[in-house]
Amino acid sequence: xxxxxxxxxxxFPRWRGYxxxxxxxxxxxxxxxxxxxPGDRPAPKxxxxxxxxxxxxxxxxxYNRNWNYFEGLSAEEAAAREAGERRTASGYxxxxxxxxxxxxxxxxxxxEMRALDVLDLEADADFEEIKAAWRRLAKANHPxxxxxxxxxxxxxxxxxxxxxxxxxAEERRAA
Numbered sequence: 086x087x088x089x090x091x092x093x094x095x096x097f098p099r100w101r102g103y104x105x106x107x108x109x110x111x112x113x114x115x116x117x118x119x120x121x122x123p124g125d126r127p128a129p130k131x132x133x134x135x136x137x138x139x140x141x142x143x144x145x146x147x148y149n150r151n152w153n154y155f156e157g158l159s160a161e162e163a164a165a166r167e168a169g170e171r172r173t174a175s176g177y178x179x180x181x182x183x184x185x186x187x188x189x190x191x192x193x194x195x196x197e198m199r200a201l202d203v204l205d206l207e208a209d210a211d212f213e214e215i216k217a218a219w220r221r222l223a224k225a226n227h228p229x230x231x232x233x234x235x236x237x238x239x240x241x242x243x244x245x246x247x248x249x250x251x252x253x254a255e256e257r258r259a260a
Contacts, residue, residue, distance in 0.1 A: 113125070113139050115139065115140050115141040115144055116138045116139050116140060117140060117141070117144040120140075120141055120144060122141035122142075122143070122144075123141060124138075124139035124140055124141055125139065125141070126139065126140050126141070126142060126145035127139055128140055128145055128148050128149070128152075155167075193208060193254070194254070196250050197250060197251060197254050199247075200246075200247035200248070200250040200251050201215075201247075201251070203243050203244060203246075203247035204218040204219060204222060204244065204247050204248070204251075205218065205222075206218055212251070212255045215248070215251050215255075216248075219244060219247075219248040222240070222241075222244045223241060223244055223245065223248075225237075226238075226240040226241040226244060227241055228241060
């Protein structure tokens with residue numbers, strides 16, 4: 086009987102993932118001499134060259150810190166190259182409004198950032214500062230303290246809602 090070239094899992098359901106190989110996955114190592122970390126961050130070897138170095142995160146940061154894109158060009162050539170690249174990259178500048186541009190390190194949600202704005206706090210405020218600001222604003226805008234001021238009542242409700250959002254977020258982080 087002739088040996089079949091087909092594997093045993095050709096039908097449905099497939100018992101292996103599509104494109105699954107039995108061999109080990111090859112990991113490219115950092116091109117920096119003596120480094121044993123995976124090199125998963127490409128960097129150009131020279132301007133306008135398709136050849137790339139592959140560095141680990143630490144060596145890519147070092148490489149980029151020392152990189153001078155306009156090295157070897159006169160001031161006029163550098164200005165001409167920059168103008169040409171700005172002209173061809175205008176689509177990227179037009180889409181910059183899609184990026185999250187608010188303050189903070191990305192550890193807080195948009196609701197939490199709006200709540201911090203209501204409490205007049207910075208993005209890196211800890212929960213003790215949040216509680217202190219909440220108490221201060223709640224006392225200043227409480228309906229019992231300012232009974233005839235509807236704007237103060239609205240501010241009081243906004244402060245209460247903001248504190249509730251931040252309290253729940255703190256509980257989630259603690260859990």
